[in-house]
Amino acid sequence: MQINFTHHQSAHCENGVVSNLMKHHGFNVSEPMVFGIGSGLLFCYIPFLKVNHAPAISYRAMPGFIFKRFAKRVGIKIEREKFKDPKKAKARLDENLQKNNPVGLQVGVYNLVYFPDEYRFHFNAHNLVVYGKEEDKYLISDPVMETVTTLTENQLEKVRFAKGALPPKGHIYYPTDFPKELDLERAIVKGIKHTCKDMLAPIPIIGVKGIRYTAKQIRKWPIKLGTKKANHYLGQIVRMQEEIGTGGGGFRYIFAAFLQESSKVLNNPKLAELSKEMTQIGDLWRDFAVDASRIYKNRGAKADGYNDVAKQLETIADKEEVFFKALKKAI
Amino acid sequence: MKKSEVPQDKSNLESANLRELCYAVDENGEYTTAHTTGWDPKTIALNNAIEEINQRVEEAKNRVLNYQTSPIEYYMELHKMDLPILASYVGLWKWRVKRHFKPKVFNKLSNKLLQKYADVFEISIDQLKNIEHAN
Numbered sequence: 001m002q003i004n005f006t007h008h009q010s011a012h013c014e015n016g017v018v019s020n021l022m023k024h025h026g027f028n029v030s031e032p033m034v035f036g037i038g039s040g041l042l043f044c045y046i047p048f049l050k051v052n053h054a055p056a057i058s059y060r061a062m063p064g065f066i067f068k069r070f071a072k073r074v075g076i077k078i079e080r081e082k083f084k085d086p087k088k089a090k091a092r093l094d095e096n097l098q099k100n101n102p103v104g105l106q107v108g109v110y111n112l113v114y115f116p117d118e119y120r121f122h123f124n125a126h127n128l129v130v131y132g133k134e135e136d137k138y139l140i141s142d143p144v145m146e147t148v149t150t151l152t153e154n155q156l157e158k159v160r161f162a163k164g165a166l167p168p169k170g171h172i173y174y175p176t177d178f179p180k181e182l183d184l185e186r187a188i189v190k191g192i193k194h195t196c197k198d199m200l201a202p203i204p205i206i207g208v209k210g211i212r213y214t215a216k217q218i219r220k221w222p223i224k225l226g227t228k229k230a231n232h233y234l235g236q237i238v239r240m241q242e243e244i245g246t247g248g249g250g251f252r253y254i255f256a257a258f259l260q261e262s263s264k265v266l267n268n269p270k271l272a273e274l275s276k277e278m279t280q281i282g283d284l285w286r287d288f289a290v291d292a293s294r295i296y297k298n299r300g301a302k303a304d305g306y307n308d309v310a311k312q313l314e315t316i317a318d319k320e321e322v323f324f325k326a327l328k329k330a331i
Numbered sequence: 332m333k334k335s336e337v338p339q340d341k342s343n344l345e346s347a348n349l350r351e352l353c354y355a356v357d358e359n360g361e362y363t364t365a366h367t368t369g370w371d372p373k374t375i376a377l378n379n380a381i382e383e384i385n386q387r388v389e390e391a392k393n394r395v396l397n398y399q400t401s402p403i404e405y406y407m408e409l410h411k412m413d414l415p416i417l418a419s420y421v422g423l424w425k426w427r428v429k430r431h432f433k434p435k436v437f438n439k440l441s442n443k444l445l446q447k448y449a450d451v452f453e454i455s456i457d458q459l460k461n462i463e464h465a466n
Binding site for chain 2: 009010011032050052053110114115116118119120121122144145146163164165167231232235236238239242243244247248249253254256257260261275276279282283286289290292293296297
């Protein structure tokens with residue numbers, strides 16, 4: 001049994017699943033549109049929460065939030081369910097496939113066999129679409145993969161019931177109800193306003209302030225932690241910024257693409273200008289990654305290097321502060 | 332980033348025949364997507380992270396051989412886990428798992444409990460008790 005589902009590759013899994021499911025139901029919504037309306041852009045540094053033995057850092061909203069906000073803002077309804085019993089989770093999945101309904105699943109990455117070994121970490125907020133079943137193999141459309149793939153019943157159960165932080169618990173979701181036409185204009189305005197509010201939040205570890213705070217920490221790392229740990233921490237920042245899923249520059253390019261598309265939808269030329277600015281800020285993030293990687297490549301690097309990259313982050317923070325204030329006014 | 336500047340460096344993605352999607356600007360300033368085979372700065376970051384894990388595994392192994400910790404900690408590192416992740420996989424409190432790191436405590440564990448760990452690591456109890464049998 002196979003549902004007639006078209007796979008489109010995307011940069012990020014959550015946007016990709018939403019965009020692909022929307023396209024399947026006849027609404028042509030791009031990945032940047034989903035990301036922007038769902039207010040996906042964020043910066044968050046949580047020093048006391050350790051991931052892979054380094055402080056947690058995120059360039060995007062909490063997993064699941066993008067879809068939730070997107071659905072609310074464009075007026076679609078989603079059915080979601082989590083399970084204790086893997087058998088029930090499987091039954092619900094099969095039921096939907098019988099009804100020709102492709103569904104989104106939250107899964108853990110560690111046991112995803114089609115990922116390269118190096119990418120298999122204990123990260124539980126990956127998303128994919130199941131669009132059919134042939135014998136005991138589920139047909140999988142994983143948005144970050146170039147083509148579709150398959151998983152056996154056992155393999156799928158394992159990733160659906162991965163443990164650790166944010167366990168998926170068999171989380172299944174699919175849109176059930178659509179408006180006649182999507183009200184993109186209002187949704188875009190809401191999405192942008194929310195992102196501006198997040199990035200300018202008066203909380204020390206979030207948004208522009210969070211970037212400055214991170215810069216301050218980076219300056220302290222080599223002295224406080226020694227070079228080895230400082231490099232490991234710095235490497236984690238670069239990985240979160242550029243690893244599978246951000247589309248480059250810690251989601252800044254996807255956001256710029258969203259602003260460009262929105263400027264046409266809203267007929268607002270100011271947004272096109274701001275899109276160009278965001279692209280330049282994205283380039284600065286890329287430069288930061290290049291220089292940071294130089295530090296942890298040459299292990300004997302001097303403390304100066306850390307100050308340099310910290311300074312780069314501070315420049316980015318200043319630019320983003322101006323940017324999001326301007327964006328708030330433009331909408 | 333311009334479309335023509337999207338990096339095409341060698342990376343670990345190649346082994347899986349995978350290319351990532353990037354967002355970039357074309358000649359007319361319009362946003363579009365482009366494939367990338369990898370980018371050196373992040374390949375270096377990833378390789379460093381993997382090296383770090385390998386070191387942790389090696390250190391844990393040495394400590395097991397010196398009777399400073401139990402094989403559970405070794406297998407935990409081998410599976411890229413930390414204490415909270417392992418505890419949630421075996422369904423025990425963190426402090427209990429940590430206690431099982433003590434060789435003395437580990438040696439007295441019931442087969443039922445050992446089987447729990449063995450199942451998580453997908454090995455036999457024999458392999459769990461003796462890390463030399465693992466590889």
